Amino acid sequence: MENETKNIFENGATWLRGDFHLHTKADKEFDYKGNENDFCRLYVEQLKSQNINIGLITNHNKFDKNEFVALRKKALKEGIGLFAGVEFSLREGIHILIAFDEKWYKGETDNISKFLDNAFYGISNYDKPNYPNSNFNLKETVEALDKIGHDYFIILAHVDDTNGLFKELRGRIQEDFVRQEAFSKVLAVQKSVNLENYNKICQWLNRKSKIACVEGSDNAHGGIEVVGKGKITYLKIGDFNFEALTYALSDSEYRIKPKEKPETKNSFIKSIALEGGLLDETKIDFSPELNNLIGIRGSGKSSVLEILRFTLGIPLSPIAVDPKYKDGLIENVLRSGGKSIVTVVNRHKEEYRIEKIYGQKEDIYKEGILQTGISIDAIFDYPVYFGQKDLSNKDADFEADLIQRLIGTLLKGVQNKIKQKKREVENIISEIKKLRNLKELKKETDTLIQNAKHQLEFFKKKGVEEKLKQQTLFDSDIAKISQTDSTIRSYLYELASIVSNHEYFFQQGISGSDVNRELFEAAKALMVELKTEFEKLKGIQKNSIQIQLRFEEVISKINAKKEGLKEEFAKIKREVNTDSINPDNFLTLNRQVETALLKLKEIEKSEKKRSDLQANLLERLTELDNLWLEEYKLLKKEVDRINIAESKLFIDVLFKKRKEKFHEKLKQVFGGRGGIGINDTSYRVISESYNDFIQIYKDDSGLKDILNENQVVDFKRRFFENLDELLTFKVENKIVIEYNGKSLDKHSLGQRASALILFLLAQKENDVLIIDQPEDDLDNQTIYDEVIKELKKIKGNMQFIFATHNANIPVLGDSEKVVSCSYDEKKIAVHSGTIDNHQTQRFIVDIMEGGDEAFNRRKNIYNIWNIEKIQSK
Numbered sequence: 001m002e003n004e005t006k007n008i009f010e011n012g013a014t015w016l017r018g019d020f021h022l023h024t025k026a027d028k029e030f031d032y033k034g035n036e037n038d039f040c041r042l043y044v045e046q047l048k049s050q051n052i053n054i055g056l057i058t059n060h061n062k063f064d065k066n067e068f069v070a071l072r073k074k075a076l077k078e079g080i081g082l083f084a085g086v087e088f089s090l091r092e093g094i095h096i097l098i099a100f101d102e103k104w105y106k107g108e109t110d111n112i113s114k115f116l117d118n119a120f121y122g123i124s125n126y127d128k129p130n131y132p133n134s135n136f137n138l139k140e141t142v143e144a145l146d147k148i149g150h151d152y153f154i155i156l157a158h159v160d161d162t163n164g165l166f167k168e169l170r171g172r173i174q175e176d177f178v179r180q181e182a183f184s185k186v187l188a189v190q191k192s193v194n195l196e197n198y199n200k201i202c203q204w205l206n207r208k209s210k211i212a213c214v215e216g217s218d219n220a221h222g223g224i225e226v227v228g229k230g231k232i233t234y235l236k237i238g239d240f241n242f243e244a245l246t247y248a249l250s251d252s253e254y255r256i257k258p259k260e261k262p263e264t265k266n267s268f269i270k271s272i273a274l275e276g277g278l279l280d281e282t283k284i285d286f287s288p289e290l291n292n293l294i295g296i297r298g299s300g301k302s303s304v305l306e307i308l309r310f311t312l313g314i315p316l317s318p319i320a321v322d323p324k325y326k327d328g329l330i331e332n333v334l335r336s337g338g339k340s341i342v343t344v345v346n347r348h349k350e351e352y353r354i355e356k357i358y359g360q361k362e363d364i365y366k367e368g369i370l371q372t373g374i375s376i377d378a379i380f381d382y383p384v385y386f387g388q389k390d391l392s393n394k395d396a397d398f399e400a401d402l403i404q405r406l407i408g409t410l411l412k413g414v415q416n417k418i419k420q421k422k423r424e425v426e427n428i429i430s431e432i433k434k435l436r437n438l439k440e441l442k443k444e445t446d447t448l449i450q451n452a453k454h455q456l457e458f459f460k461k462k463g464v465e466e467k468l469k470q471q472t473l474f475d476s477d478i479a480k481i482s483q484t485d486s487t488i489r490s491y492l493y494e495l496a497s498i499v500s501n502h503e504y505f506f507q508q509g510i511s512g513s514d515v516n517r518e519l520f521e522a523a524k525a526l527m528v529e530l531k532t533e534f535e536k537l538k539g540i541q542k543n544s545i546q547i548q549l550r551f552e553e554v555i556s557k558i559n560a561k562k563e564g565l566k567e568e569f570a571k572i573k574r575e576v577n578t579d580s581i582n583p584d585n586f587l588t589l590n591r592q593v594e595t596a597l598l599k600l601k602e603i604e605k606s607e608k609k610r611s612d613l614q615a616n617l618l619e620r621l622t623e624l625d626n627l628w629l630e631e632y633k634l635l636k637k638e639v640d641r642i643n644i645a646e647s648k649l650f651i652d653v654l655f656k657k658r659k660e661k662f663h664e665k666l667k668q669v670f671g672g673r674g675g676i677g678i679n680d681t682s683y684r685v686i687s688e689s690y691n692d693f694i695q696i697y698k699d700d701s702g703l704k705d706i707l708n709e710n711q712v713v714d715f716k717r718r719f720f721e722n723l724d725e726l727l728t729f730k731v732e733n734k735i736v737i738e739y740n741g742k743s744l745d746k747h748s749l750g751q752r753a754s755a756l757i758l759f760l761l762a763q764k765e766n767d768v769l770i771i772d773q774p775e776d777d778l779d780n781q782t783i784y785d786e787v788i789k790e791l792k793k794i795k796g797n798m799q800f801i802f803a804t805h806n807a808n809i810p811v812l813g814d815s816e817k818v819v820s821c822s823y824d825e826k827k828i829a830v831h832s833g834t835i836d837n838h839q840t841q842r843f844i845v846d847i848m849e850g851g852d853e854a855f856n857r858r859k860n861i862y863n864i865w866n867i868e869k870i871q872s873k
Helices: 036-049 065-074 111-118 137-149 172-178 181-185 195-203 242-250 301-311 323-334 396-433 438-461 463-508 514-564 566-574 584-646 659-670 680-689 693-698 701-705 707-721 723-727 747-762 780-794 808-812 838-848 851-865 867-872
Strands: 014-022 052-061 081-089 095-100 151-154 186-190 212-214 233-237 254-259 268-275 282-285 290-294 339-345 351-357 361-367 384-386 649-654 736-739 768-772 801-802 817-823 829-832
Touching: 014 095, 014 186, 036 052, 036 065, 052 065, 052 095, 065 081, 065 701, 081 111, 095 137, 095 242, 111 137, 137 181, 151 181, 172 181, 172 195, 181 186, 186 242, 242 384, 268 290, 268 301, 268 693, 268 801, 282 829, 290 301, 290 808, 290 838, 301 323, 301 339, 301 351, 301 768, 301 801, 301 817, 351 838, 384 396, 384 867, 396 584, 438 584, 463 514, 463 584, 584 649, 649 747, 649 780, 659 680, 659 707, 659 723, 693 707, 693 723, 701 707, 701 723, 701 829, 707 723, 736 747, 747 780, 780 808, 808 838, 817 838, 829 838
Parallel strands: 014 052, 052 081, 151 186, 186 212, 290 801, 290 817, 384 768, 768 801
Antiparallel strands: 014 233, 081 095, 095 151, 233 254, 268 282, 268 339, 339 351, 351 361, 649 736, 817 829
């Protein structure tokens, strides 16, 4: 049976529509005129058309074994589980629905019919209208059923109608009927439409949870056509076995829902499949709700979670415990060429497949088509992930890391802006550093000019200046015109780049939807005008090239003119050349002066550029500081939201208050080997006096009150040498988490872990929570009283994937999916099933309870202990 229905439950226990009051043609009132051989097919088709996957066959005082077995077999092939039952008439006239485990009719004996014969002994035609009452009241019915010894439960039929509790009994008798011990076998009421009556039953029962309320077609008169008509009940179930049905009714608060099928609201990991390595040809399907990986230590549970993390691109936290071990698990299990395939479903119900070969980047597919150019965070929000011992980590950065994991995605936008702004700051600083020695360079150039002019005075005194000046003027003119030619070439290059970069743009059209047709027509007209101007620019480029060619002709002519005067220049040099006067020195000195004067102009431009860059840097630093503030405000807003929802946990965020980080950075840059001799106290005073390095850069006047004169000079020098590193260094916000009014780091590991798990469960914005062994450092009482109860409330809004050794989490948490792992040094074997599946329950008992003997011994001991006496102590 389990193999036949595995596809329905491959992603764990799921919500299915149930009908708890079905009649068939075995019932004397049932209206069926069709072919005998078509009945089973038509009946199952009707169930299927009404989306009924669970049915209780309850004919009036009648069980037809052959018909039921045929129906059940046919239904199972369509993913429908049918259960045997009867609509039974108590002596009081009340009709009850009795549901039977399959052992009642398995084999040759039909114990259901045997029970009915006993109950109606001496009463003829008890399975025909008007269905006489049996010989048994409720107490005697339960005694007779218990005597046979197989499992069963009872549902009160149509409690507000004829043959129902509130029609057949009156006043105090109703209450006595409900309060009797035999009523413990009643797990549900059917067709309860009167809220006052329903509340009376719950009050009389005084159970911890309200009795289940279910619906059923009660289609005896209407036949097949009315199956599924009327009110609807959904129940969460993980297998078509009797125990699963019993448990669903017993845990009705979480397993029974009226009217509408509960829908998964969160995004979730649907499955992981592996190729190669120790998990070759393994596929694990996950429930959108609670999943537990179980197994002894070293069985591979953690490996599966780490591979999930690896495939989804979740980085290990900088403060993760045993990062090498966790990364090593992936390599050891996947191995060279190993491949993992994770299927995810996002909040828009879109399904994506993420494939990742070990050592390579992932590929993302949607409907079998490779999605190029996107990353995982574009299709699926990263799960909140904690590996082994991560929750008990007492690193000083734990609080900040925790908040980043929880709400990091909300900060991505501003954090990307911060990264971009940091790059802008770094680029400006790089340009400033290129211009760092302008003052010295200007002084050197001025000196060079003065020295050259002083030496040129000698030629003037000797009266040869005018004779040699002509060649100097030629050299100066050629230098000037050559410089102009260089600038023209640069202009033409940039002009050509503009034309080339936008040529394709102006070849494209512009089009929009019919909704904005008129506006796009106007846009098209403007584009035509702009293209006309662009064509003019191309014409300017073409004409400019021709002008530059003519300019080169001018340069050629001046060079030719100089060449033509070469002999005349030589003659002048011969005339003035004496032992004391060298004409070449005159020419060299004049060239030096001309070159130096040009250099001075460039220095002046650079000084202006440096001044502009420094002003620009201050603007960028202000913008960066504001972005850090914006990030803080977003963080504070989310934290305040969390604080409103939490009562025991309080989080405070303080802007740039991780002063110890600032202090460490100061010591790293200005101290150590080659440091500038500042003591630790001075570093601490600086870190307390300033918020960060940007504030020091903007106003360093306070340093003179902390450092001596030489230290200030050395500090400023070292500061400039590391300017880009320091100005982009963020002094982190301080995050303080308090639990019950006391800082989290002051609590024991158990209290800390308890607080953090409850905190994680309270974060409704996170869809997927993955934790390796959340029970570490937690006692069983905390797990049950706080963690499990909260888990059951949240399921359906968040997916949980836990690796655990504690049976309380999958069993009491009513895990929708349980994955059992075992390892034999050659392969990790995996079995996955629902908590309702018998084979899965076998693994839970063997792995988590120590096997049958240990489980039964504890069970016997607990039965011996008197719980009431224990509670009174």
